[in-house]
Amino acid sequence: MSSSRSVHVIIHGRVQGVGFRAWAHHQAQLHGLQGWVRNRRDGRVEAVFAGPGELVEVMLRACWQGPRGASVECIEAVSDPDNPEGAEGEGFQVLPTV
Incomplete structure (x- = not known):
């Protein structure tokens, strides 16, 4: 395995109302990733x-597909991939909408 990596992303497209958060939560847990996912208003x-x-890269590639019904247009990195906010702790969480 490679060294640890963190990435903070915004996913654009038809990504709400299709179960994207639940799907991302499940996928992240399957890969043993830490972090969080949330909808934005x-x-x-x-x-x-x-x-x-390697597992973070697998997750990012999977996000381009997403769950059935999703249509991802863009995945934008919004912070330094070596130090994103909120990656501390253990496990993967679904956070409230902001």
């Missing part, structure tokens, strides 16, 4: 994925 989904570099 503007229709986007925001997430932090942290863990072994």
Whole structure:
């Protein structure tokens, strides 16, 4: 495995109303990642994925597909991938909408 990596992203497209948060939570847990996911009031989904570099990359690639019904247009990194806010702690959480 590679060294640890964290990434804070905003996912654009048809990503709300399709179970994206629950799907991301499940996928992150399957890969043993830490972090969180939440909806934003503007229709986007925001997430932090942290863990072994290869598994974070697998998660990011999976996010381009998302759950059935999702249509991802863009995944935007919004902070320094080596130090995103909110990646501390253990496990993966679904946070309230902001």
